[in-house]
Amino acid sequence: MSGKVADLLWEMLANAGVKRCYGIVGDALNPVIDGLRRNGRIEFIHVRHEEYGVFAAVAEAYLTGNPVAVCGTAGPGVTHLFNGLMDARKEGAAIIAIAGDVETSLIDTEALEELNPYKFFEAASLYTGRLVNPDQARSVVNTAILTAVLEKGPTVISIPGDVASADVADRSAAITIPNPAVLRPSDADLSQLVKMIDDAKTVAIFGGDGCRDARDEVVELASRLKAPVGYSFRGKQWLEHDNPNAVGMTGLLGYGGAYGAIHEAELLLLLGTDFPFPEFLPGHSVKKVQIDKNPKHIGRRTQVDLGLVGDIKATVAALLGSVRDKTNDSFLRKQIAETNSFHDLLQHYVEKGPEIKPIRPEFLAATLNDLASDDAMFFADTGTACIWMARHITGSKNRRLFGSFTWASMANAAPNAFGAQLAYPGRQTIALTGDGGFTMLGLGDLLTQVERKSPVVQIILNNGSLDFVNIEQQEAGVIPFGVKFDNPDFAKVAEAMGAKGIRLEDPGDVRDGLAEALAHKDGPVVVDAVVDPFALSLPSHVPFHTAKGFTMSMAKQVWNGKMDDVIKTIERNVRLV
Numbered sequence: 001m002s003g004k005v006a007d008l009l010w011e012m013l014a015n016a017g018v019k020r021c022y023g024i025v026g027d028a029l030n031p032v033i034d035g036l037r038r039n040g041r042i043e044f045i046h047v048r049h050e051e052y053g054v055f056a057a058v059a060e061a062y063l064t065g066n067p068v069a070v071c072g073t074a075g076p077g078v079t080h081l082f083n084g085l086m087d088a089r090k091e092g093a094a095i096i097a098i099a100g101d102v103e104t105s106l107i108d109t110e111a112l113e114e115l116n117p118y119k120f121f122e123a124a125s126l127y128t129g130r131l132v133n134p135d136q137a138r139s140v141v142n143t144a145i146l147t148a149v150l151e152k153g154p155t156v157i158s159i160p161g162d163v164a165s166a167d168v169a170d171r172s173a174a175i176t177i178p179n180p181a182v183l184r185p186s187d188a189d190l191s192q193l194v195k196m197i198d199d200a201k202t203v204a205i206f207g208g209d210g211c212r213d214a215r216d217e218v219v220e221l222a223s224r225l226k227a228p229v230g231y232s233f234r235g236k237q238w239l240e241h242d243n244p245n246a247v248g249m250t251g252l253l254g255y256g257g258a259y260g261a262i263h264e265a266e267l268l269l270l271l272g273t274d275f276p277f278p279e280f281l282p283g284h285s286v287k288k289v290q291i292d293k294n295p296k297h298i299g300r301r302t303q304v305d306l307g308l309v310g311d312i313k314a315t316v317a318a319l320l321g322s323v324r325d326k327t328n329d330s331f332l333r334k335q336i337a338e339t340n341s342f343h344d345l346l347q348h349y350v351e352k353g354p355e356i357k358p359i360r361p362e363f364l365a366a367t368l369n370d371l372a373s374d375d376a377m378f379f380a381d382t383g384t385a386c387i388w389m390a391r392h393i394t395g396s397k398n399r400r401l402f403g404s405f406t407w408a409s410m411a412n413a414a415p416n417a418f419g420a421q422l423a424y425p426g427r428q429t430i431a432l433t434g435d436g437g438f439t440m441l442g443l444g445d446l447l448t449q450v451e452r453k454s455p456v457v458q459i460i461l462n463n464g465s466l467d468f469v470n471i472e473q474q475e476a477g478v479i480p481f482g483v484k485f486d487n488p489d490f491a492k493v494a495e496a497m498g499a500k501g502i503r504l505e506d507p508g509d510v511r512d513g514l515a516e517a518l519a520h521k522d523g524p525v526v527v528d529a530v531v532d533p534f535a536l537s538l539p540s541h542v543p544f545h546t547a548k549g550f551t552m553s554m555a556k557q558v559w560n561g562k563m564d565d566v567i568k569t570i571e572r573n574v575r576l577v
């Protein structure tokens, strides 16, 4: 290794397991990028928008567990990273952002492209180090890497070009990343929990991403307690498949018996979840116990009767040795029956789908679910794609479902899928994108996928609107506004850009079109699916304000002469078709 700060930086990142750096070059970054080129161990992924690179990196980091680097040049290149870094923070992805900085002689002079990295990254970054002296390099890079990996989130190293190209005295690039410790609650807390479980006639479980490596333990606990298991979107992929006690999701995307299960149980166990919609969680009528390895999560979404700090795997394993099995399964059977009847309801537009034009998104998603491979990776844009993925894409041991579930940014799915495809070449990678989301960020970087011949399948829900907000506005009882726009034929656009384009307008073409897209291995595919913009989605449990909001919105639309839209919405959602 030659002896510049930039060399030490890349060598340490490579030693920490970083395989890729996504970003765009620029003059402030030149000495840094030159170091990356010299090093040769980390692949540089040139993207057309820095934010796209970060979303790709977030998916790579989340799925592989490895840290991933991103970079942007001083000022605007750096600000383009920001939304993606917020996503990394919320989704818990270990990202190290290399931010170009102005020369040290210009710091604090309001120089061209200067920004204060401490202030700017404060909301997103778990640690920000600014290298103003080569002697800081080893320590700052070490801290940035360890913080990102162990605290699972983004960190920033801000580097002025003159420091990057300066000689460094301490060249020790070895880096030691300790394995996380096993975290288990105290015996006294566990005994209290065992007593609460044994005393409760009925127990329900609601799990999140914290159950990622604890699936078997949670499923066994549920089986022994005859407890229905609901989950957040992040928990779905771990807790739904091969689990006879699974009862679906609650919240706006909700389906199945989850809402009833968690509201009607005597005791609710919240496992590894920071579920952000308190209005869908029960109040004081249900006793609640929350277990999470992050103590800050305890009780912040809803008041709990007992909070335990621990890994779900270790904690539930400890419980399994102590709790008494329950014998009465009538509560569980009731919630399963509820779940089954909701699944039947969901099947309506799936079964009718082949006859309904415009294409029903339920039918599109269910057909995709049917055709995709058992280890496919699915990514949903924030928007209605989340609803259809939550309800119609089933997980399996090897399938993965991911999105901007906690930050809820638009335009995440296509870049997420691109990053996943780079990490797992050849594995089926499917982005369900909104037309708003795809034109926000996915379109420009389709060129990146084309260049790399990445076989990413992006399925655009072409509904000519920001439909999720359209639904939200109706829920709130206001007249939909600012949500409609015109689209080109995305299949033709994709073809012009060098990708494969498939346009789906007729429901009869859906199955063959999707099968063709999934079979295409030579590069990216864009499926332009013209779907029903009037398809509504209501949660399995409709809160009073939501039902009232819809009625109000419909009434106001009638008064404002939008009778056509009202009729179409009603007609297309009350099974007249």
Ligand SMILES: Cc1ncc(C[n+]2csc(CCOP(=O)(O)OP(=O)(O)O)c2C)c(N)n1
Pocket (backbone or CB within 6 Å): 381, 382, 383, 384, 385, 408, 409, 410, 411, 433, 434, 435, 436, 437, 438, 461, 463, 465, 466, 467, 468, 469
């Ligand atoms: C960057 C960003 N801007 C705005 C929003 C608010 N928002 C959430 S969903 C949504 C609509 C998404 O529309 P589209 O991508 O077309 O998907 P659809 O809901 O129509 O399926 C909007 C505007 C957001 N979450 N993120």
